[in-house]
Amino acid sequence: MKSRRVQVAVVQSAPILFDKQSALDKIASMTKEAAGQGANLIVFPEVFLPGYPRGLSFGARVGSRTVEGRKDWQRYWESAIEVPGTETGMLGELAKEFGVYLVIGMVERDQEFSTGTLFNSMIYLGPDGSLLGKHRKLVPTGSERLLWGQGDGSTLTVINTPFGRIGGLICWENYMPLARTAMYAQGIDIYIAPTADARDTWQSTIRHIACEGRCYVISCNQFATKASYPADLAYYADIQEDDDILSRGGSAIVGPLGDYVVPPLYNEEGILMATLDLSEITQSRFDFDAVGHYSRPDIFQLIVNDKKQEIVQKKFK
Incomplete structure (x- = not known):
C-alpha cells in the first residue's frame, strides 16, 4: 500500500511589530532553517507580517478616537502589503529557492477599491514561486474589527498539492461551524489554523x-514579548503593566483522530517539525466523514456564496 507523506514545519516566532523588513527577514531565515531540515510545507502565524498588535488600543473608545491613535494605525497601514505585490513576489522567489510551499499570515492592504481598508489574510505560495491563493478572515474578532475589514466567500481557499489538499481558517473563524463545513466540503486534508489565541481552550478547538x-x-x-514592540508608539503604555511575554505560543500539530502529532510549544520561539502520513486520513474516515457518509443532505444543506463582493459594479459599453 502506497502512503503519501509530507514533512511540515510550523514557525512560532514574532517580528518587530509594524516593521515589515523585520518580518521579511525572519520569514527568510526561518524558511531556510526549516527547509534545511527537510520541510516541504512551512507555515507562519496569523498576521506574522508585520505582527499582531496584541494589547494596543490605538486610542479607540466607544464614541471616540484620538489623533495619536490614528497615527499608530497609519504606521500599521504602511507596514501592510498588497496581494499580489512586491513583497509577495519576493516571498514567491523564496519559496522557489527552497522548493517549498509557504503559508504566511499577513496584513493585506486593499488595492482594488479602497486603499483605506486592511485585511487579516493568509497567502499560499508554491515551490515554483507562484501565488496559489489567499484567504481573508471573514470576521475579525472583538477590537480587531477596527483594524481589519471582513473577507468574503471568494477566498475560502483549498489548494491541490502532490501530497493532499491544503487550506484553512484564521483564529476564531474556526469557531464558525458553517465555515468549517465549507472547508470540509472541499476535501481538505491539511487544515491550517493560524491564531493569536494562546489559551488552553484553543487546544480543545x-x-x-x-x-x-x-x-x-x-x-x-x-511567541511575542514586549521587546518586539517599538517603544515610540503613542499607545505603548497600553502594555506597560502586562507580563513580559505577551503571547506564549501554543503552536501544535494534530492528527486526523485528534491526537497530537507534535504537542503545543509554549514560552519560547521555535520550529515544530513533523512527517505527516496522508494515508492516516483515509483510515480515519472509515467510520466518520462529515460531508460524506455521515452527512444527511436530505435534512441539512449548506449554501456558500463564493462570489467576490463588490461595492461598485463597473459596467462598460
Missing part, C-alpha cells in the same frame, strides 16, 4: 476540528 474534519490540523501562533 484544534483537536475537535481534527476529529470532525478527519484531517491534519496545523495550528500556528506567535
Whole structure:
C-alpha cells in the first residue's frame, strides 16, 4: 500500500511589530532553517507580517478616537502589503529557492477599491514561486474589527498539492461551524489554523476540528514579548503593566483522530517539525466523514456564496 507523506514545519516566532523588513527577514531565515531540515510545507502565524498588535488600543473608545491613535494605525497601514505585490513576489522567489510551499499570515492592504481598508489574510505560495491563493478572515474578532475589514466567500481557499489538499481558517473563524463545513466540503486534508489565541481552550478547538474534519490540523501562533514592540508608539503604555511575554505560543500539530502529532510549544520561539502520513486520513474516515457518509443532505444543506463582493459594479459599453 502506497502512503503519501509530507514533512511540515510550523514557525512560532514574532517580528518587530509594524516593521515589515523585520518580518521579511525572519520569514527568510526561518524558511531556510526549516527547509534545511527537510520541510516541504512551512507555515507562519496569523498576521506574522508585520505582527499582531496584541494589547494596543490605538486610542479607540466607544464614541471616540484620538489623533495619536490614528497615527499608530497609519504606521500599521504602511507596514501592510498588497496581494499580489512586491513583497509577495519576493516571498514567491523564496519559496522557489527552497522548493517549498509557504503559508504566511499577513496584513493585506486593499488595492482594488479602497486603499483605506486592511485585511487579516493568509497567502499560499508554491515551490515554483507562484501565488496559489489567499484567504481573508471573514470576521475579525472583538477590537480587531477596527483594524481589519471582513473577507468574503471568494477566498475560502483549498489548494491541490502532490501530497493532499491544503487550506484553512484564521483564529476564531474556526469557531464558525458553517465555515468549517465549507472547508470540509472541499476535501481538505491539511487544515491550517493560524491564531493569536494562546489559551488552553484553543487546544480543545484544534483537536475537535481534527476529529470532525478527519484531517491534519496545523495550528500556528506567535511567541511575542514586549521587546518586539517599538517603544515610540503613542499607545505603548497600553502594555506597560502586562507580563513580559505577551503571547506564549501554543503552536501544535494534530492528527486526523485528534491526537497530537507534535504537542503545543509554549514560552519560547521555535520550529515544530513533523512527517505527516496522508494515508492516516483515509483510515480515519472509515467510520466518520462529515460531508460524506455521515452527512444527511436530505435534512441539512449548506449554501456558500463564493462570489467576490463588490461595492461598485463597473459596467462598460
